[in-house]
Amino acid sequence: MKFIDEATIKVYAGDGGNGVATFRREKYEPMGGPNGGDGGKGGSVFVIADRNINTLVDYRYTRMFKAERGENGSGADCYGKGGDDMVLRVPVGTTISDKATGQLMVDLNTDGYKVMIAKGGNGGLGNIHFKTSTNRAPRQCTKGEPGEAYELYLELKVLADVGLLGMPNAGKSTFIRSVSAAKPKVADYPFTTLHPNLGVVRVDANRSFVIADVPGLIEGAAEGAGLGHQFLRHLQRTSLLLHLVDLAPFDEAIDPVQEAKAIVNELKKYDQSLFDKPRWLVLNKIDMLEDSAQKVADFVTAYGWQGPVFAISAISGGGCKELTYAIMDHIEQVRAQRELEASQPTVHID
Numbered sequence: 001m002k003f004i005d006e007a008t009i010k011v012y013a014g015d016g017g018n019g020v021a022t023f024r025r026e027k028y029e030p031m032g033g034p035n036g037g038d039g040g041k042g043g044s045v046f047v048i049a050d051r052n053i054n055t056l057v058d059y060r061y062t063r064m065f066k067a068e069r070g071e072n073g074s075g076a077d078c079y080g081k082g083g084d085d086m087v088l089r090v091p092v093g094t095t096i097s098d099k100a101t102g103q104l105m106v107d108l109n110t111d112g113y114k115v116m117i118a119k120g121g122n123g124g125l126g127n128i129h130f131k132t133s134t135n136r137a138p139r140q141c142t143k144g145e146p147g148e149a150y151e152l153y154l155e156l157k158v159l160a161d162v163g164l165l166g167m168p169n170a171g172k173s174t175f176i177r178s179v180s181a182a183k184p185k186v187a188d189y190p191f192t193t194l195h196p197n198l199g200v201v202r203v204d205a206n207r208s209f210v211i212a213d214v215p216g217l218i219e220g221a222a223e224g225a226g227l228g229h230q231f232l233r234h235l236q237r238t239s240l241l242l243h244l245v246d247l248a249p250f251d252e253a254i255d256p257v258q259e260a261k262a263i264v265n266e267l268k269k270y271d272q273s274l275f276d277k278p279r280w281l282v283l284n285k286i287d288m289l290e291d292s293a294q295k296v297a298d299f300v301t302a303y304g305w306q307g308p309v310f311a312i313s314a315i316s317g318g319g320c321k322e323l324t325y326a327i328m329d330h331i332e333q334v335r336a337q338r339e340l341e342a343s344q345p346t347v348h349i350d
């Protein structure tokens with residue numbers, strides 16, 4: 001299935017049915033009076049997050065969704081039937097914004113979370129509501145209200161604990177294959193990853209985290225070069241970024257230090273909040289170096305890096321186990337902090 005992470009759709013809630021003005025006409029009831037019923041309520045449009053869906057492809061080709069209109073009222077005090085609601089299912093992690101204003105309407109970040117996105121119109125009133133002591137034969141009735149209509153922008157931001165950064169061919173796909181059951185495409189040429197991949201890393205029987213691999217970045221990505229900038233949104237929910245660097249590039253003219261700095265610059269241009277996330281340096285392909293320890297030390301010195309550093313070989317698995325355990329410890333600390341903050345009572349100061 002093709003991975004689609006954004007779509008623009010139009011939703012129309014159902015209009016309310018019209019009320020009617022009718023009168024009771026029976027053989028022995030010449031003054032039967034009004035008996036026009038109300039119109040039915042129009043159906044509303046709901047959106048629900050479904051963990052069994054992982055792409056917005058259903059909304060790329062079908063762009064218009066209409067809920068059912070309410071039925072008109074009729075005589076004999078009969079009310080019109082309400083229109084059926086429409087429920088749209090989207091992947092967990094989808095945000096929905098008003099296309100016209102750009103305002104965020106809802107963030108569907110929990111499985112089963114359901115929200116009304118467009119409200120159906122109320123039904124019109126029949127003439128039975130306008131009967132008074134002085135107006136015993138009212139001919140007034142009202143039309144149903146129109147349902148709400150919106151043009152919506154849907155954007156999927158995958159839910160992952162850890163995100164991978166790096167130039168094309170840095171070994172991100174190989175790494176995610178090494179530590180999880182995910183099987184992204186791997187080849188000896190750049191740009192093999194064309195869409196995000198998710199992998200569940202199970203450290204032991206009761207501890208696991210989700211890691212996201214996005215297409216590699218290149219210099220100028222923030223201005224639209226390459227593919228990676230299109231998928232950086234999928235790293236916005238992560239709590240940790242792993243910056244993979246190829247210490248043994250196939251082209252000797254490539255400087256790993258300059259490439260690493262270019263990635264960080266593109267990240268800052270794209271989103272300051274992404275740049276500010278905790279970021280670890282992961283130096284890959286040490287199995288291809290004769291003196292890997294010295295190469296790692298030289299790189300860290302030239303780069304001027306002060307944070308955590310891990311040297312691994314993604315293809316052989318060397319150093320990957322230690323890295324995943326360190327990641328798990330960090331994730332658990334983040335989760336514990338979030339739970340603590342959520343448990344704190346909110347204090348209102350008048």
